[in-house]
Amino acid sequence: MSEVTIWHNPRCSKSRATLSLLESHGLDPKIVEYLKTPPSASELTSVLKKLHMKPRELMRKGEAVYKELGLDDEALSDAKLTEAMAENPVLIERPIVLYAARAALGRPPENVLDLFTGL
Numbered sequence: 001m002s003e004v005t006i007w008h009n010p011r012c013s014k015s016r017a018t019l020s021l022l023e024s025h026g027l028d029p030k031i032v033e034y035l036k037t038p039p040s041a042s043e044l045t046s047v048l049k050k051l052h053m054k055p056r057e058l059m060r061k062g063e064a065v066y067k068e069l070g071l072d073d074e075a076l077s078d079a080k081l082t083e084a085m086a087e088n089p090v091l092i093e094r095p096i097v098l099y100a101a102r103a104a105l106g107r108p109p110e111n112v113l114d115l116f117t118g119l
Contacts, residue, residue: 004029004115006106007039007096015095018106022097025116029097038089041082047096048082050103055081058093058105066091 004022006029009015022029039047048055055078059066065088066072071081085091097104097112104112 002100005032005098006030007032007034007092007094007098009033009035009094012094014107014109018095018097018109018112021106021109022112025113027116034089034092034094038086039092041079041086044082044085044092047098047103050098050101051096051105053105054078055085059085059091060093063088063090 004027006015006019006022008019008031010033019029019031044055048058051058059071059081061072069084069088071084071091093105093107095106095109095112097106097115099115102115104115106112
């Protein structure tokens with residue numbers, strides 16, 4: 001079985017609920033506190049592909065740094081947005097669960113269970 005990884009923020013209730021849900025299903029995910037160990041831009045690009053999302057869809061637009069950096073500018077490229085998230089991980093929506101070649105955003109937490117259907 002492939003390793004399950006969660007990009008986790010222990011201060012976030014959705015992230016805690018998602019971790020608890022995984023554990024209640026007998027999974028022991030590798031926990032990556034992405035605010036302490038941020039993903040690189042290339043890791044983010046890979047995860048975005050797995051999520052079938054564009055960078056802007058994964059951004060926390062309510063964060064002060066989003067406004068400070070002018071990330072609402074529609075002219076910004078996906079690469080620039082991904083770079084901004086790698087440099088400012090607080091911008092990354094959470095939690096993200098990775099399993100095999102797939103990923104899911106835990107909003108709501110039950111979304112991540114789709115990764116394990118048919119196991």
